Amino acid sequence: MGLEDLYREIILDHYRSPRNRGELESPPALRVEGYNPLCGDEIVVYLVVEDGVVADLKIGGQGCSISQSSASMMSAAVKGRTVAEARAVIRAFKGMMSIHEQRLDADGQPEPAGATGAGDGDAVQLGDLEALQGVVRFPVRIKCATLSWNTLQQGLDDAVAAGAGAGG
Amino acid sequence: MAGGTMTGLDVATIRKDFPILDRAQADGRPLVYLDSAASSQKPQAVLDAMDHYYETTHANVHRGVYTIAEQATRLMEEARDKVARFVGASSSREIVFAKNGTECLNLVAHSWGRANLRPGDAVLLSEIEHHANLVPWLILREQLGFELRYIPLGQDGHLDLADLDRLVDGVRLVGITAMSNVLGTLTPVRRIADAAHAAGAVVVVDGAQYAPHLVTDVTELGADFFAFTGHKLLGPTGVGVLWGREELLDAMPPFLGGGEMIRDVRLDGFTPNELPWKFEAGTPPIAETIGLGAAIDYLQGLGMEAVREHEVRLTAYAMRTLTARHGDDLRIFGPSEPAQRGGVVSFAYKDVHPHDISQVLDQAGVCVRAGHHCAKPLMRRLGVGATARASFYVYNDESDVDALADALDATSDLFC
Secondary structure (H helix, E strand, O other): OOHHHHOOHHHHHHHHOOOOEOOOOOOOOEEEEEEEOOOOEEEEEEEEEEOOEEEEEEEEEEOOHHHHHHHHHHHHHHOOOEHHHHHHHHHHHHHHHOOOHHHHHOOOOOOOOOOOOOOOOOOOOOHHHHHHHHHHHOHHHHHHHHHHHHHHHHHHHHHHHOOOOOOO | OOOEEOOEEOHHHHHHOOHHHHOOOOOOOOOEEOEOOOOOOOOHHHHHHHHHHHHHOOOOOOOOOOHHHHHHHHHHHHHHHHHHHHHOOOOHHHEEEEOOHHHHHHHHHHHHHHHHOOOOOEEEEEOOOOHHHOHHHHHHHHHHOOEEEEEOEOHHHOEOOOOHHHHHOOEEEEEEEOEOOOOOEEOOHHHHHHHHHHOOOEEEEEOOOOOOOOOOOHHHHOOOEEEEEOOOOOOOOOOEEEEEOHHHHHHOOOOOOOOOOEEEEEOOEEEEOOOOHHHOOOOOOHHHHHHHHHHHHHHHHHOHHHHHHHHHHHHHHHHHHHHHHHHHHEEEOOOOOHHHEOOEEEEEEOOEOHHHHHHHHHHOOEEOEEEOOOOHHHHHHHOOOOEEEEEOOOOOOHHHHHHHHHHHHHHHHHHO
8 A cells, every 4th residue: 555546646736736726705705614623624615606506616725735635626626517516526526435334345445436426326427536546545534535525515505505506 | 671771761672672662563664653742652561460450350449358359459559659659649649540631631620620610710721732721621611601811832832921920810720731742842830830829829730741751740840730641651541640639639529420439329419438539430440550550660660860861862863863854844843952842843844734744754654643733722823734743752762763854755755
């Protein structure tokens, strides 16, 4: 289990050159904070949902290479998508990150991404995000990878509750 | 057992006493253990003491009249006597066992605090406290409505005592760590305690990082309560120690209720047991307490002066070596003078997140802590989210520091 499984080149690329990094004026943007109590990492997701679409999204806060690259890839994956599509990506990603008993039985090998968790019957293509699959082999770091995703999920819930996600 | 000599600790011999250090990790990597501030490793003598107890003597304590029950009680109370001598207590009645240092501080907050603190009172802590000496007081403040004040962090990792007289004015209790688990700072406990006592306050000292590494004399420190934990002191997990001045403990109401802590129970009330059992509800961690006694025997075999001297020398070597090898890329937090700190070196390396540093170091078998070290207010004060931290004990030597310095190069190769 070498470090190259964890620190794939595309992860380091997103870490060194994060996408959608910054802030949005809030309001009108929703501002949602997420914390990893284990290590003190903090992430801020700025989110604009219009007509059921993630119209804009920025990532603030600070954290390790895994949490920062995961947030960067997430932003690229959901920006411009509908709320429903974004939720499907979240489900698929969290499915990839979860350690089910079956997987432990299968010697800890993660199932192929895209085959899991979409829930609506459509396999979701995770693309670059599959690079984060190796994180599952470093269980302590899973919370790093999922921090931004849980924060986005909270943001989408808030947006829908506020009515901005109509149609989503 | 390895002994202390005039020339310091014989680390090569000491390492042979620690089974976990005497072998490589399962995958062949060496184990370079630099996280003793989180939890120390255990010498064979501690493991043997606990095994021997379970194999020959186990029974519940303070109950049975048969032989092994009496022996178990005697072994546990002998361990209490060892702890009392170790911290300079005037009586074993002043030694209360709980499950860890955190529970000991909660005991003081919830027993002494509830009985003595009122709205309008003030409690003084410091900005560098571990959550264990912060959160119990924050919880209690929500319930009782007293004022919390903080001694600020000043220059070079030291507390700023310039306003101490004003800060202690009207304070009922002062809670202070004797040694920062992040900065390594040895705090001026005695000076703070003297000011607190002059103001009529009691002083509770968090000794979790102090007691394992320095000669502890609770009277010399000026403490009224002193809390620490066994597992950072070569002992097992599951046992913590609260020393308290007998007249204070005597006047305090019980904390947890149940068996062992009572003298009589009626349907309409109870009479608490005498000290120290008044504060030990339920079956105590018997084997762990015996293990802690064996750990104290081991440390005293080395000599606490020799332990301290070894750690000052190794900390100085670490600060010198890391700075020489990595220059401005590496920032060490806390006092610049090794004699003013314990064997804890927190650092930042370039812009690499501590999690990533720790992950890369692990590839070389180097174990350091990465995170906020349960001191989030201090992290905010330092302007960082987290630090990496190497910490030393009797089984570490220069080769461990060199392994850390080497492994940091790999961190640089990957992230910079």
